[in-house]
Amino acid sequence: MTAFFGSVFWLLVTLGVLVTFHEFGHYWVARRCGVKVLRFSVGFGNAIWKRSGRDGTEYQIAAIPLGGYVKMLDAREGEVDPALRGQEFTGKPVWQRIAIVAAGPGFNLIFTIAAFWLMFMLGRPDVAPVVTATPQSIAASAGIQPGDRLLSIDGRDVSTWTDSMDALANALLGRAPLPLTVRGADGHQRELVLPLDELPPGQDVGQYLGKLGLKLAPPPAVAATVMAGQPAALAGMRGGDRIVSVNGQPVDDFAAFGKLVQTAAAKSPRLAIGIERHGQPLRLDITAKWESLEGQSPKWVLGVGAPPIEAATVSYGPLKAMTASLATTWRNTTQTFSMLGKMLTGEASTRNLSGVIGIAEVANASAGMGLPWFLQFLALVSLSLAILNLLPIPVLDGGHLLYYLVELIKGSPVSEQAMMVGQYIGLALLFTLMGLAFYNDIHRMLLS
Structure with a gap:
């Protein structure tokens, strides 16, 4: 599956799951409050599938899968049969209408907690968060060491x-000095401060991360595996050898080793590789081989495998998982409002907004990383939908809740004229927000 079709597919899965859950919240509470539901639709536009339930509700999947709705019996949309007036939405007490409207975001919140759990x-x-800093970056100036x-x-x-990365991304929005606690490779603990106030205003988090220069440390320059029959094995290299130089050039880590091999072999395939074995320095003369491995583009190959990056799986039992889920939901909620x-207030750039294209790309990437990662993605999108x-x-939904709060205060419903004006204003704001997010997605694609 190509990246494009994968992104489209997982976007549809994401919207289908979350929109259905959101609208089911409205539907379920409306039915409990005695309101007649005429239609439950996932998507907008013409129906591509529908059926009528025993309760008289029409269930459908529509052609445009970018939302959904629950259509209830509503006197504002036409005459209501006198026999059904007790099931009409606007005739219900304001507290029931508030419950019905709030149920959609509420069910998104429930989904978030369940998905995190x-x-x-x-x-x-x-x-594991074992890091290094790019030269002359903010992280390097703060004292981050490999x-x-x-x-x-x-x-x-x-x-x-x-x-x-989650904690850093949130801190970068505020651009204030950020305290860190790190433990060096020597085992000593240090307190550092990242001077995020030196970052220029008006940029998105991705640009700030580039300037910050903090990244995962590459594996050490150790031959974790040496493939039989390949140049390194034929020259006498063994698993566990520490690689210290290539043609006299010092090697800092395995990534640097790979780059030096490609550069040096392009001039002459015969390489002098300095190693350390059991504390003793040795030199091996290895002739690199130009070939393609596992369908990749051809390159100079020695047959040396890198040590694995240290894993750090997050896994809990049922009770601790629920505690962690609630804490994660609360933290992400406060971060989103922040x-x-x-x-x-202008402290953070609107370039940080992402639209449907960005969501589709992340959906595809997270699905490819496995079910736990996709669940985390669904939880975050569901929480964003609830807040939005x-x-x-x-x-x-928040606009309707505002109308009902005004009704509680003044003792009578908001006039239809005021509601119509509000609808136009709301549509303008919503389309502006969607347009801005879409522009940001396109801008990021052009720069990538």
Whole structure:
């Protein structure tokens, strides 16, 4: 499956699952409040599948899979049969209407907690936050050294690279000095401060991460495996040998070793490889071979395998997984509101918004990483949908809740004229937000 079709497929799966769950919230609470539901639709436009249930509700899947809706019996949309007036939406007490409208975002929140819980139960495979810094970067100037292990970021303990990136991305929005606790390769613990206030304003998190220069440390320059019959094995290299130089050029890590081999072999395939075995220095003369391995592009090959990156799987039992799920949901909720607030005040750039294209790309990538990662992605998108729908923008659930709160205060419903004006304003705001997110997606694609 190509990246494009994979992205489209997993986007449809994501929207299908989350929209169905959201609309089911409205449907379920409406039925409990005695409101007649005329139609439950996943998607907009013409129906590609539908059937009528025993309860009189028409269930359908529509052609445009970018949302959904629940159509209830509503006096504002036409005459209501006197026999059905007790099942009409606007005739219900305001508290029931609030419950019906809030149920959609509420069910998205329930889905978020359940998805995080299952993710922690299954175990999310990750890597340890052992890092290095690119030369002359902010991380390098702060004192990050090759092989440092991140222990905490701004007081939050981190045990995986994903947790570290999550904490860093949130901190980069605020661009304030960020305290870190690290443990060096020598075992000593140090307190550092990343001077994020030196970052220029108005850029997205991806650009800030590039300037920060903090990245996973590559594996050490150790021959973890030496393939039989390949040049390194024929020259006498063994598993466990530490590689120290290529043609006299020092080797810092396995990634640097690979680059030096390609550069040097392009001039002459015969290489002088300095190694250390049991503390003793040795020199091996190895003739690199030009070939393609496992269908990859041809390159100079020695037959040496890198040590694996240290794994750090996050996995809990049922009770601890629920505690972790609730904590993760709360943390991401506060971070999302913090980001929205910073965008409104100008502290964070609106370039951090992502639209349907960005969601599709991440959906495809996370699905390829396995079920726990896809569950995490679904949880985060579901939480974003819950928060977005609760914003006090007319046409969204939050806008309707605002109308009902006004009704509670003034003792009578908001006038139809005021609601119509609000709808137009809400549509304008929503399309502006969608357009901005779409522009950001296109801009990121052109720059990548």
